[in-house]
Amino acid sequence: MEPRFACTACGKCCHGLLPLTLTDAVAHAVRFPLALVWTVVRSNAKSYDLATRLGTSVRLPNRKTVAVLIQPTAYLPNHFPCPALQPDNLCGIHADKPSRCRTMPFYPYREEKDQADLLVPRKGWECDVSAEAPVVYRNHAILDRKDFDRERAELLEQAPVMRTYADYVLKYMPWIVNDLAKMAAAPAGGKLVTSLSSFLTATRRTDARELAAAQAPLMQAMAERTRTDPALADFHRNYAGWAKEMERLAQRG
Amino acid sequence: MTSSACPCCSGLSFETCCGPILAGAPSATAEALMRSRYTAFVRHDLDHVERTHAPEIRDDFNRAEAERVADECDWQRLDVLRATEEGDEGTVEFLIHFRRDGQDMRHHERASFRRVDGQWLYSAGEVNPKGEPRRVVKVGRNEPCPCGSGKKFKACCGR
Ligand code: SF4
Ligand code: SF4
Ligand SMILES: [Zn+2]
Numbered sequence: 001m002e003p004r005f006a007c008t009a010c011g012k013c014c015h016g017l018l019p020l021t022l023t024d025a026v027a028h029a030v031r032f033p034l035a036l037v038w039t040v041v042r043s044n045a046k047s048y049d050l051a052t053r054l055g056t057s058v059r060l061p062n063r064k065t066v067a068v069l070i071q072p073t074a075y076l077p078n079h080f081p082c083p084a085l086q087p088d089n090l091c092g093i094h095a096d097k098p099s100r101c102r103t104m105p106f107y108p109y110r111e112e113k114d115q116a117d118l119l120v121p122r123k124g125w126e127c128d129v130s131a132e133a134p135v136v137y138r139n140h141a142i143l144d145r146k147d148f149d150r151e152r153a154e155l156l157e158q159a160p161v162m163r164t165y166a167d168y169v170l171k172y173m174p175w176i177v178n179d180l181a182k183m184a185a186a187p188a189g190g191k192l193v194t195s196l197s198s199f200l201t202a203t204r205r206t207d208a209r210e211l212a213a214a215q216a217p218l219m220q221a222m223a224e225r226t227r228t229d230p231a232l233a234d235f236h237r238n239y240a241g242w243a244k245e246m247e248r249l250a251q252r253g
Numbered sequence: 254m255t256s257s258a259c260p261c262c263s264g265l266s267f268e269t270c271c272g273p274i275l276a277g278a279p280s281a282t283a284e285a286l287m288r289s290r291y292t293a294f295v296r297h298d299l300d301h302v303e304r305t306h307a308p309e310i311r312d313d314f315n316r317a318e319a320e321r322v323a324d325e326c327d328w329q330r331l332d333v334l335r336a337t338e339e340g341d342e343g344t345v346e347f348l349i350h351f352r353r354d355g356q357d358m359r360h361h362e363r364a365s366f367r368r369v370d371g372q373w374l375y376s377a378g379e380v381n382p383k384g385e386p387r388r389v390v391k392v393g394r395n396e397p398c399p400c401g402s403g404k405k406f407k408a409c410c411g412r
């Protein structure tokens with residue numbers, strides 16, 4: 001049976017963390033509150049080799065080496081809709097939505113031959129996978145691969161920048177290695193979040209001030225929206241702290 | 254003029270301790286510079302912190318984050334555990350006690366300093382030099398105080 005897939009535009013996948021390419025993150029900095037999300041890929045994972053090319057390799061205190069992906073991410077709690085999602089569940093920026101949204105449901109952080117399970121809708125998603133929907137994946141190959149290839153190419157291109165950032169963080173926030181080790185040991189993995197401001201500092205971006213000016217009001221608004229829910233305390237703390245950092249970065253010459 | 258105790262816990266007054274260094278006078282020792290950098294955080298004078306970074310790490314300094322940390326932390330105490338100097342190289346190992354988000358934390362670092370044209374500059378820091386598991390740890394109220402006084406934390410730096 002060949003996997004079939006069509007988007008019914010239910011909008012369910014347009015919630016929570018949205019990993020972006022660096023290009024998309026910069027292009028949409030006025031829209032998405034940004035953070036860097038770190039994910040550990042263990043050496044026995046199918047996507048390990050690819051992850052070392054897209055991300056970086058880190059030696060843990062127990063001498064094991066893992067691959068670490070660092071994804072620029074629209075940083076939103078799981079049940080928060082994407083700021084571009086309209087009330088009719090359609091994308092408000094369809095014509096220039098991020099690569100990640102175009103490539104859905106495929107995921108270029110994995111090998112092309114290892115995508116089949118991504119075509120099974122997650123709980124609550126209303127993707128059409130019936131006989132009515134078109135075949136999109138055949139013999140472990142993506143039939144219309146334009147978006148997948150584009151996103152993969154952007155990820156490969158940005159990899160040196162992400163490695164520069166990883167080196168910076170491991171030098172100046174060395175305790176993060178322990179968090180990565182913990183994530184590597186946990187069966188469910190885990191995510192670690194670092195700030196856009198440390199990324200801007202590490203990569204010496206000349207547009208840091210503009211990006212910060214775009215981010216400051218978003219972080220402020222998100223801090224407000226997450227203020228009262230104890231379940232979102234971590235999000236709130238990050239937003240509030242980053243709002244200050246972004247304001248200060250924006251003011252600096 | 255009234256003299257106030259220096260935030261760096263030297264026991265001296267601010268005017269005779271970190272005050273002049275924050276105002277731009279060169280520090281006599283690497284330890285004095287370290288103390289003044291702590292005092293700069295307490296007093297939200299991040300300019301001093303920024304200008305006392307060695308050139309090779311100046312661009313790595315995240316001023317925005319440092320300003321926020323200075324705002325959010327309730328700085329309680331600096332313990333200089335060990336300070337050594339050899340010619341123009343200095344090392345200072347220290348513990349900073351602070352509260353953040355209602356929790357008692359400490360920061361343990363062995364920092365390297367270098368004297369350039371008579372000015373001590375911060376050039377590198379090794380966090381948790383003795384291999385402690387985390388840079389910043391919560392301290393239990395009844396645990397021995399990490400400053401090494403032998404007292405319980407709540408009776409010492411945790412007051
Ligand atoms: S940008 Fe559009 S497609 Fe992408 S998550 Fe947001 S609403 Fe959905
Ligand atoms: S969950 Fe499936 S059907 Fe709904 S918007 Fe996302 S891809 Fe489309
Ligand atoms: Zn002092």
Ligand SMILES: [Zn+2]
Pocket residue numbers: 398399400401402409410411
């Ligand atoms: Zn003490």
